[in-house]
Amino acid sequence: MAKIAPSVLGADFSRLAEEIRSADNSGVDLIHLDIMDGHFVPNISFGPAVVKTIDRLTDKFLDVHLMLSQPEKYFEPFIKAGADSITFHIEVHPDPVKYARQLREMGVGPGISLNPDADVASVLPYLEHFDLLLVMSVFPGFGGQAFIESALETVAAARGHIDKHGLNTQIAIDGGIDGDNAARVVAGGADILVMGSAFFGSADKKALTEKVQGL
Numbered sequence: 001m002a003k004i005a006p007s008v009l010g011a012d013f014s015r016l017a018e019e020i021r022s023a024d025n026s027g028v029d030l031i032h033l034d035i036m037d038g039h040f041v042p043n044i045s046f047g048p049a050v051v052k053t054i055d056r057l058t059d060k061f062l063d064v065h066l067m068l069s070q071p072e073k074y075f076e077p078f079i080k081a082g083a084d085s086i087t088f089h090i091e092v093h094p095d096p097v098k099y100a101r102q103l104r105e106m107g108v109g110p111g112i113s114l115n116p117d118a119d120v121a122s123v124l125p126y127l128e129h130f131d132l133l134l135v136m137s138v139f140p141g142f143g144g145q146a147f148i149e150s151a152l153e154t155v156a157a158a159r160g161h162i163d164k165h166g167l168n169t170q171i172a173i174d175g176g177i178d179g180d181n182a183a184r185v186v187a188g189g190a191d192i193l194v195m196g197s198a199f200f201g202s203a204d205k206k207a208l209t210e211k212v213q214g215l
């Protein structure tokens, strides 16, 4: 059974409350929140105030994805805003264990992410410290991009490592996921599908949610 995590970046912000409630009512597993600083990625999204607003609208698990050059500076404000897990990128902290421990001490689940051009070997030694591995299947910064197939090789390598060592780390995949490639991605070893434009653009979010959860 796979999990679905709608990415709010794909929502219509003029109807944010309605969009969050419709995701919630569809039975999604988590809500994915993309935070961008205009430095690590070439775009700026939203900050803790919006996360806090979303936290008031739903009891769902808030999975915060920090696409920031200095993520550790913002752990506290996002945790205070309601984050349940915080994911940062291996590209900015190639030795990430200290930050994983810090996040756990602060009461949230640590996650680590890697871009599509990163070597999976850069994260494997650290997975035992993380609840989540977020494999990027687009270059982060924007929703609505095409799925990069080579991400499946990263998922497969991570799946092999996690299973071999009996780790609890879940694998999420983020970017270009839709109802068509969902089955392939889950068969490839992903536990959680992050879905932005395909989820919020769907005419039947509940059916899409049930389809993913049935995989």
Ligand code: DX5
Pocket (backbone or CB within 6 Å): 007, 009, 010, 032, 034, 065, 138, 139, 140, 141, 142, 143, 144, 145, 174, 175, 176, 177, 194, 195, 196, 197, 198
């Ligand atoms: C990309 C973000 C993704 C994005 C996914 O920078 O990390 O979470 O919102 O959007 P779609 O599903 O439209 O590719």
Ligand code: ZN
Pocket (backbone or CB within 6 Å): 007, 032, 033, 034, 065, 174, 194
């Ligand atoms: Zn994301």
